[in-house]
Amino acid sequence: MVFLKLTEIPEEFRKARPILKKINDAGFKAYFVGGSVRDSILNKPLHDIDIATSAYPTEIKQIFPKTVDTGIKHGTVMVIDDGTGYEITTFRTEGAYQDFRRPDNVTFVRSLEEDLKRRDFTINALALSEDGNIIDLFGGIKDLNNHMIRAVGDPEERFHEDALRMMRAVRFASQLDFSIEKNTIDAITKNSHLLKKIAVERILVEFEKMMLGKDPSIGISEMLESHMTEFIPESKVITEALNDLSDKKFLNIENTVQLWSIILFTTKQKASEIHSFLKKWKTSNELIQNVQDTVFFLEGMRSNRINNQLLFNTGEKNLENALHISGLFEMDVKNYKKDYEKLTIKSNKELAITGNDLILNDLAEPGPQMGVILKRLKEQVIDGMVANEKNKLLEIAKTIKEL
Template sequence: MIIKHLPPIFEPARPVLQKIEDAGFEAYFVGGCVRDTILGDSIHDIDIATSAYPSEIKAIFNRTVDTGIEHGTVMILDHGTGYETTTFRTESGYQDFRRPDKVTFVRSLSEDLKRRDFTINALALKENGEVIDLFNGLDDLKHHLIKAVGDPNERFHEDALRMMRAVRFASKLDFVIATETLAGIKQNAALLEKIAVERIRVEFEKLLMGQNPVAGLNEFLRTGLYQYCPGLAGKQTELSGLLLLNNWQLRNAEQVWAVIVTQLGFDSREASKFLRSWKTSNELITNVKKMIPVIQGLKSKKLSPLTFFTAGRNAVQDANQVAKLYGWAIPDEQLMKQYNSLPIKSGKELAVNGGVLINDTGVKPGPLLGKIIKKLTVQVVNGELPNDRETLINEAEKIKKEG
């Protein structure tokens, strides 16, 4: 197969491959960038593999950086752009089911490609557009199949995360996992416990943001992978409800996790504990917790101004995107019209602050001051008081007298 017109991202890198070839070595674009080029999908970065050893790459190019020299990766700096180039290699001895104990540099493209996860990712592309397919990856692309290179059990023992990658690709590409590969995932699902939760989380988030999340989720549940993820063991019934949802258009990690905690029926406290077990950031936890009351308000059709105010614009928009999955959403324009009608959208917009109240009412810094500001804010948001300095000072004095 010859690709006559390569995407623009390849053009600046072609002279790099040509220079390696002129020095007597082989060089190819490899992996996902080749797959996505053939599928016509967008490409964000490119990977280069070569028969040249790291020392030979450094001899060919004047400017290089050792970014992963122990694994054969050298970054070539060319006209202000860095290209990571990795020597063909074989790997062996995966005692931790995620990293090779030994890496051996080789000259053979075939030996390098046979260690890759799936046939659709084991394609190589010459700088002239010729595709090298040694493991029937083009046929599997044609038939929308995710198939392990060689023995699935060996591939999953080399890196157990590949099982999550398989179900993620089922969603991302809307492909079907080949029978033998699927059987390999079922047989080795427990190995997922050997993998850092951060790595699993990345794949799970990508799965739910793919073009067909139901396909990936179905295999995630069918293979039993969910049992080895934080907080999901024994939750098959709850998670199976996700397979019935339509209109999947999740756009960020906050929306992903809001769907999961909603589906599992978690309140704010339970959601925090669950998300911490996945080692999500504190910022994400905070954002998801802001979304929960909005989602519940959309479900019950009881959205108060205070719910809008407490959540903030981003959380309101994200919550509505989640609610679309369940049929609870309201039109985006109507939602933002309600949000924009708030008298104030943050505490900073309140006509008085702590300093003003201390000076004008004599209230001292402390818990009472905080309670006064909170009460004034609620009254303004709910339309019970105008956001007027004099009015708010008078109200603050009343609250102070009441203690």
């Protein structure tokens, strides 16, 4: 067992210390656990503060007047303190994992060691006491110092408990710029096929976090070498893309639109293929549209076919996405940003005429004809063929109607 005293306790922990004190004063043990403890050692921003305790859920509900049963079946109760909610989970052991995703049952225990030994990696199996002592039972501090991702105990057991942990390993390696310990990566290679049993949505979260990490090339390399890419959605395209990107150490991806645009532009996917591809990854319709717009603009850059219509349809945000990642492909950004700023209008709302104006002037009725006229007017304004003025647009609309 290794103890390390935090020289300065982060504010997030200080605010929650009264919760730990109240549990300790009631005769139980309580600790901050998991990623927040790891990040405090690494001097990184803290996110969710997790608390683990020897007190059972019914006992926590007796100690605190305001609680919510957020996951009481698995030992989690939320305590409301001064308007802030803290999730408190009882120390537990877990039964067999028949589906490689979740335990068949959990058993509440009083032992911190029993609770920590079921966690995924040593760097996440750390506990912080109320007085600032870090309890390390599995060499997590040493692995943090050595920049190493290592499974707690037998890595095959950990990955059979939850196969998503294999994705978490490469994600942490990317985010922290760490290496994966040999026995751990060997177990990932042997068991990578188990990813087929994991919900796409869960894989999506870990994959995106990995690709947005400090050094995605680490995670990319480990995914390829361990054959993980063969067992995730659209494996052929993903494998091809990651192979192409594996030698690009500084991808500098800022958001998920850029991430998927890079993958789909790299593999030269067509418009219909982009939609189908991202649907299989269960991404949102908004992201699909943004990726399509970004990839279309990159294709226009590659073929030197950028015009005002494409600039307008791409929009400012996706233009910035395209220009940001174009450096990966050594493409000339030219004056596209300035050309966009020169557009007469930059959204449909800025067009000086509406469907209601067409109705009031007997130029169209609600329906397809109205849409066609507004589209033609917008295109002419964007191309600078007509001023964005209502009266002039009404004149043009009359001409279009008579065609």
